[in-house]
Amino acid sequence: xxxxxxxxxxxxxxSQSPAHKATIPHAYPxxxxxxxxxxxxxxxxxxxxxxxHTGEITHNYACTGPAPGDIAFRWIHGSVCAATNxxxxxxxxxxxxxxxxxxxxxxxxxxxxxxxxxxGNTGALLIDTGATPEAAYxxxxxxxxxxxxxxCSIRRKKSIPLTVVLTSGEDIAQNQGLQQxxxxxxxxLAPTQLAEIKHFHKLASWPNGTSSIDLGGRVIDVIPxxxxxKDGITFYDRYNGFLHTGDLLYPGRIQIANDRDYVASxxxxxxxxxxxxxxxxxxxxxxxxxxxxxxxxxxxxxxxFEHVLELEPSVLAEALEGATAVLGKxxxxxxxxxxxxxxxxxxxxxxxxxxxxxxxxxxxxxx
Amino acid sequence: MNRRTFLTYPIVSAALPSISAASVVLSRIPSxxxxxxxxxxxxxxxxxxxxxxxxxxxxxxxxxSCMDNQEPPIQVHWYNEHTxxxxxxxxxxxxxxxxxxxxxxxxxxxxxxxxTQLRHDWPLRDVVDNCIAEWCKRNHRNVEEMELLxxxxxxxxxxxxxxxxxxxxxxxxYMGLTHEEMIGxxxxxxxxxxxxxxxxxxxxxxxxxxxxxxxxxFAYYDTYTQILFTGDMFYRGRCYxxxxxxxxxxxxxxMAFLETYPVTHVVGCHIEISRTGEDYPYGITYQxxxxxxxxxxxxxxHAYEVAQTIKEPGIYFTGSVFLCNQTRGTTTVDKNPxxxx
Numbered sequence: 001x002x003x004x005x006x007x008x009x010x011x012x013x014x015s016q017s018p019a020h021k022a023t024i025p026h027a028y029p030x031x032x033x034x035x036x037x038x039x040x041x042x043x044x045x046x047x048x049x050x051x052x053h054t055g056e057i058t059h060n061y062a063c064t065g066p067a068p069g070d071i072a073f074r075w076i077h078g079s080v081c082a083a084t085n086x087x088x089x090x091x092x093x094x095x096x097x098x099x100x101x102x103x104x105x106x107x108x109x110x111x112x113x114x115x116x117x118x119x120g121n122t123g124a125l126l127i128d129t130g131a132t133p134e135a136a137y138x139x140x141x142x143x144x145x146x147x148x149x150x151x152c153s154i155r156r157k158k159s160i161p162l163t164v165v166l167t168s169g170e171d172i173a174q175n176q177g178l179q180q181x182x183x184x185x186x187x188x189l190a191p192t193q194l195a196e197i198k199h200f201h202k203l204a205s206w207p208n209g210t211s212s213i214d215l216g217g218r219v220i221d222v223i224p225x226x227x228x229x230k231d232g233i234t235f236y237d238r239y240n241g242f243l244h245t246g247d248l249l250y251p252g253r254i255q256i257a258n259d260r261d262y263v264a265s266x267x268x269x270x271x272x273x274x275x276x277x278x279x280x281x282x283x284x285x286x287x288x289x290x291x292x293x294x295x296x297x298x299x300x301x302x303x304x305f306e307h308v309l310e311l312e313p314s315v316l317a318e319a320l321e322g323a324t325a326v327l328g329k330x331x332x333x334x335x336x337x338x339x340x341x342x343x344x345x346x347x348x349x350x351x352x353x354x355x356x357x358x359x360x361x362x363x364x365x366x367x
Numbered sequence: 368m369n370r371r372t373f374l375t376y377p378i379v380s381a382a383l384p385s386i387s388a389a390s391v392v393l394s395r396i397p398s399x400x401x402x403x404x405x406x407x408x409x410x411x412x413x414x415x416x417x418x419x420x421x422x423x424x425x426x427x428x429x430x431x432s433c434m435d436n437q438e439p440p441i442q443v444h445w446y447n448e449h450t451x452x453x454x455x456x457x458x459x460x461x462x463x464x465x466x467x468x469x470x471x472x473x474x475x476x477x478x479x480x481x482x483t484q485l486r487h488d489w490p491l492r493d494v495v496d497n498c499i500a501e502w503c504k505r506n507h508r509n510v511e512e513m514e515l516l517x518x519x520x521x522x523x524x525x526x527x528x529x530x531x532x533x534x535x536x537x538x539x540x541y542m543g544l545t546h547e548e549m550i551g552x553x554x555x556x557x558x559x560x561x562x563x564x565x566x567x568x569x570x571x572x573x574x575x576x577x578x579x580x581x582x583x584x585f586a587y588y589d590t591y592t593q594i595l596f597t598g599d600m601f602y603r604g605r606c607y608x609x610x611x612x613x614x615x616x617x618x619x620x621x622m623a624f625l626e627t628y629p630v631t632h633v634v635g636c637h638i639e640i641s642r643t644g645e646d647y648p649y650g651i652t653y654q655x656x657x658x659x660x661x662x663x664x665x666x667x668x669h670a671y672e673v674a675q676t677i678k679e680p681g682i683y684f685t686g687s688v689f690l691c692n693q694t695r696g697t698t699t700v701d702k703n704p705x706x707x708x
Binding site: 079080081082083084085086087089105107108109110132134136137138230255257258297298299300301341343344345 | 431432433434435436440456458459460461483485488489648649650651652704705706707708
């Protein structure tokens with residue numbers, strides 16, 4: 001057997017093909033008996049098959065559609081008295097073998113940011129770093145290290161270089177864990193200042209143009225998306241078909257910092273979605289409830305009725321329409337899955353919702 | 368269980384209650400140093416007024432990571448030997464309301480019960496029982512003979528949620544959760560003007576209506592420490608004035624009260640302002656630079672002067688409190704959305 005092996009390559013279709021959009025699996029609770037049992041999108045890393053095999057395993061990330069993966073329906077959501085919370089400090093969900101979703105415990109910081117760890121054949125990428133600098137409270141580095149160690153042992157690699165990037169360098173709900181990685185070997189840290197970010201990601205014509213990060217067979221595209229932050233970046237993962245939008249678009253109260261930039265960025269993302277298959281939009285937080293147009297107020301560390309993390313790509317058009325409607329005026333837009341705040345205080349109209357959305361009473365005041 | 372042990376079983380079970388009954392009787396016999404005969408010396412709550420006391424420079428005020436908070440769930444501060452103030456830890460609930468324990472010769476008054484219902488989440492009952500046991504031991508009294516009165520400042524759940532931890536406590540009366548039961552508890556027939564006197568046993572508490580934040584609210588004045596408690600109607604933070612006219616009338620009532628009664632401190636239910644006058648936004652769980660809880664009489668008088676000039680809804684800062692006249696509840700003073708050009 002050769003020292004490195006590759007699972008049989010699947011022909012990659014043209015990214016313009018509408019076939020990509022049709023590959024989102026329909027939900028069958030016990031599996032669909034009519035579906036093909038060996039679909040072309042099935043990937044096999046062969047991690048278990050060879051016995052006594054010593055060489056590195058190389059995975060073929062070429063995909064005909066979004067890679068399969070599984071996501072928790074409901075996240076750990078805090079407790080009535082935050083001080084008594086004994087949940088894991090970081091909830092780790094393996095979306096698939098090469099994609100990990102990490103969430104900070106709500107009782108450490110109410111922002112409860114999501115962090116994504118992606119693996120390719122020659123590199124790992126950590127998108128965002130959480131809201132708490134203290135490793136004792138929020139052991140991001142240790143958690144990432146142990147995931148990487150386990151992943152490397154499965155792939156029979158000694159180590160893998162890590163790159164830490166941010167969806168926004170200035171977002172204090174996402175850049176706080178960065179310093180935990182400063183002395184880590186084989187690690188590249190993204191800068192936090194806009195000028196350096198442009199240089200780091202080779203985005204000379206910011207906010208136009210895109211660049212990409214090659215993790216070895218798995219390419220992550222870097223799309224400048226200012227609007228919620230002046231240095232906002234969206235990462236597109238071709239393998240999973242995820243847009244990692246950070247604060248730009250997520251199920252929560254989205255604070256627009258510059259509405260012209262925001263509309264331009266959403267337009268850019270919509271064009272991107274037309275040209276590339278997008279399965280889900282994966283944001284940085286969840287603040288919405290499981291009731292249309294209603295969000296938890298700031299600082300809540302008990303959120304039992306949370307919205308799911310993933311957003312359908314159609315939300316993009318909805319957000320673009322909403323943001324265009326409030327362009328140039330301070331106002332709030334309520335939609336089922338998100339709220340847009342344009343130049344209004346973060347507490348403004350928290351508990352109100354749009355008259356065209358059904359009002360579902362949610363017991364948010366339970367002490 | 369074999370036949371032999373089965374036969375011995377009823378004898379054992381019959382013996383057990385009599386043993387435990389005997390131990391209860393034994394425990395009730397007072398030891399020589401805490402000996403009293405039911406007529407322990409009365410504490411005089413009427414001499415040398417106001418009774419001196421201290422308030423902390425800084426209360427426990429949460430932590431940056433709530434789940435790592437190691438401080439007690441309830442901070443207990445003895446203002447003096449017969450007065451305790453309690454505060455809910457911010458990491459247990461962001462409202463962090465204050466609670467009052469006033470001890471008299473015959474009764475104990477417990478005002479406000481915090482914002483957490485369940486005893487296993489937040490052990491209010493245990494802490495209050497400990498305070499009472501401590502005071503009774505110090506003053507040679509039987510816990511069973513002291514009546515506990517549980518009331519609250521106003522009809523909002525962050526001030527009475529913990530009340531159900533006391534539903535099985537002996538010798539305890541508690542206020543009902545309706546306006547009618549509230550004023551009925553104090554025997555008022557002319558709310559809010561009527562001022563009633565609650566006798567705790569030589570220690571008098573004056574109580575009268577103080578609507579404005581909500582319609583069902585009381586002001587409490589302790590004649591022993593001369594501390595005036597104004598609830599959520601006036602405190603160091605955002606006084607959400609739901610109804611302006613009743614609130615202004617309540618302020619006038621306080622001004623009239625100040626004419627006849629000396630007041631050492633004015634205290635409310637929360638702290639929401641830093642020492643530098645910064646507004647801590649609604650819901651925050653960490654207030655590292657909190658201003659003191661108590662307000663001076665001068666600050667209350669000044670707020671009244673400011674209130675006289677208020678003609679329209681809005682937020683008015685008096686230097687010590689924010690008067691939020693008919694603004695939406697939970698509005699913070701924060702007008703600083705992040706934006707760039």
